[in-house]
Amino acid sequence: MGPAQKLNLPSDRLERLHYVKRMFAQAKGPDLAEEWSGGRTSALRKLHAVDAVQYGRNRNFINGAVTHLSPYLRHGCLSLNETFTFVKQKFGLQGESLLMELAWRDFWRQVWFYEGNAIFSEMEPPKVNLDYQPLSDAVKQANTGLPCMDGFIKELLDTGYMHNHARMWFASYVVHHLKIDWRETADWFEAHLLDGDLASNHLSWQWVASTFSSKPYYFNKENLERYTGGKYCATCTAQCPFDASYEVLNGRLFSPSLTASPKQYPIKSLPMKGAHTFKAVAVLVHDEMLSAQNPLLSKPYPKIFVFDPVLCGHWSLNRLQFVADCLHEMMNVEVWMGDTHAVLLQKGVGQIFTQDTPNFKLKEILAPFSPSWEHAPRLANVRLSERRLKRFSRYWEKVGPVLMADV
Ligand SMILES: Cc1cc2nc3c(=O)[nH]c(=O)nc-3n(C[C@H](O)[C@H](O)[C@H](O)COP(=O)(O)OP(=O)(O)OC[C@H]3O[C@@H](n4cnc5c(N)ncnc54)[C@H](O)[C@@H]3O)c2cc1C
Structure with missing residues (x-):
């Protein structure tokens, strides 16, 4: 240095x-593209443009009314509390879907505070067989041969952003189809995101992998085609690995995990x-x-x-x-x-x-x-036990009523 x-x-x-x-x-x-300019001024502009009603209707669609707030929240240009309060006051119950997504951010962060470095290793035994192949150049260079995955990776490399649904599809493809090491890919992914956040990122990868959830996340072609509006599938000539029912995919991708102990990744002090x-x-x-x-x-x-x-x-x-x-x-x-x-x-x-x-x-x-x-200041002033911090649903059961009491 x-x-x-x-x-x-x-x-x-x-x-x-x-x-x-x-x-x-x-x-x-x-x-950095102009539309992603950093700082509080840009953050406030994006916050005031939020349409939480549309968000609730179409946030899972790749062209839905997502907010693009994550880099600003990640870097503290906006606090999570002020963002939550703004959405609650402006949209009331109609903003519930967005408010809940904002709470996911708080959940992951609270888990990080509680668990510390443990979030960089497997939090629980995987529920299905995982493998730990090295991250390939084909993935890093958007050269997998699948127009959808290559499109998502290109967007990440070009802009530093990827829609939440695309992040889920991509992570699932890498971990469950290509059997690549989730941790190596999570590190690489975080390095390319404008909103790269160690808690939201590494714990989301574990959620997909099933090392911090009760089952793996996977999807089929019908799901991807629907939420991308057919953008990639319409002209795709690749042999589609997702074109099957959930039952068939389940049989093809998974066998119950035989690994009793979760994989640990040492961290150097x-x-x-x-x-x-x-x-x-x-x-x-x-x-x-x-x-x-x-x-x-x-x-x-x-x-x-x-x-x-x-x-x-x-x-x-x-x-x-x-x-x-x-x-x-x-x-x-x-x-x-x-x-x-x-x-x-x-x-x-x-x-x-x-x-x-x-x-x-x-x-x-x-x-x-x-x-x-x-x-x-915390999003909700409630004490959360270890059990609550194992699953978002248990966290929300306690935090939701406090946060939504005055809506
Ligand atoms: C594999 C994977 C990796 C991820 N890595 C990151 C990361 O490094 N940094 C990061 O900020 N988010 C991460 N996320 C969560 C989520 O994808 C992004 O926060 C979201 O896509 C950012 O875009 P947006 O601001 O337009 O989101 P919107 O859909 O508009 O959501 C509004 C805000 O709610 C919060 N939010 C929404 N969904 C989630 C979620 N699933 N988890 C946590 N917070 C959420 C974010 O603060 C977001 O800005 C990851 C998700 C997955 C599946």
């Missing part, structure tokens, strides 16, 4: 895109760095709190954000550009690239305030700086 370097993000958007490309020369992929006696205090802004409205930014200390390769070295170019857009709106935040530890030492910082996160890597990096982890 080179020495830490302070960045001066240009105000002009095009210049900023070029600047990020130059500074992060190793980052791959196309530039970062090398421990010593504490020190510096006196300065700072607010460490991280990638989940990218809004000038974040309450921590009102503290009377310097605010510092670091593009640390340990945390974001695997991100695609457009994700880095998205984050740069967000930071550009946060006038009083100093932006650096390099080793967080080195930046804080260089600035004589001995103590930091920051927003709490389940991200263990960030916690390890910040441990030598007496971090004060400030909790963001």
Whole structure:
């Protein structure tokens, strides 16, 4: 890693895109499209355009009224609470479907807080036989020979986005048809998403695989054709692996799992760095709190954000550009690239305030700086037992009535 370097993000958007490309020369992929510009201004525009009524009717269709809010929620441009309240007040019960999807995000995050690094290994034994083949170049390069899957992958590589239903189909195809290692693909997938989120992503892959659900997720051609409006099937000449009844697919894809123990994926700790006696205090802004409205930014200390390769070295170019857009709106935040530890030492910082996160890597990096982890308000102020955090339905049984009480 080179020495830490302070960045001066240009105000002009095009210049900023070029600047990020130059500074992060190793980052791959196309530039960030204008419609995905980062920051709270764009986030609010998208929030005000939400049509929760249409969403409830057609969210599973690939061209349905989905919100595209995920990158903004992931990076804290909007808080989940304010988004939930906005939808509830504007749409009432008609917004229920969207409110429930927003709650899924909270559920995965609460599971991450509770389980920690366990979410990166199999949470439960798989309910059907899984295999762990390496992720192939054919998948990574959108060259599977299936127009639907290649179309989904191309969209991911070109824009950093994939519709939720396409994510489910794609994950199911990779894990259950190609028998590829879910964890390797989840890591690759997260690196290409603008909304890449370790909890929503890795736990969703486990939900599809059946290591955090009671059965595997799979689909047939009829389902894909219906929700894509026939877009891929109409001209497809491939031998379709999905063209069968659920019963036939079930027999073809699965036999009950013989593995009693869930697969574990070891996680390396970062090398421990010593504490020190510096006196300065700072607010460490991280990638989940990218809004000038974040309450921590009102503290009377310097605010510092670091593009640390340990945390974001695997991100695609457009994700880095998205984050740069967000930071550009946060006038009083100093932006650096390099080793967080080195930046804080260089600035004589001995103590930091920051927003709490389940991200263990960030916690390890910040441990030598007496971090004060400030909790963001929770979506619902309810205590959730381990049992509730095993399945969304049990979580919702407790949280739903609290959140929906005044609708
Ligand atoms: C295999 C797989 C991987 C995924 N990886 C991620 C990820 O890395 N980051 C991420 O934010 N989401 C992930 N999701 C969840 C979901 O697909 C996306 O949040 C959603 O598609 C984002 O698009 P949108 O904002 O237009 O969603 P909309 O359908 O408009 O939903 C509105 C919001 O509700 C939340 N939401 C909706 N569905 C889900 C869900 N199933 N789980 C959690 N939150 C949800 C999101 O915050 C989303 O922005 C993944 C799902 C699957 C099946």
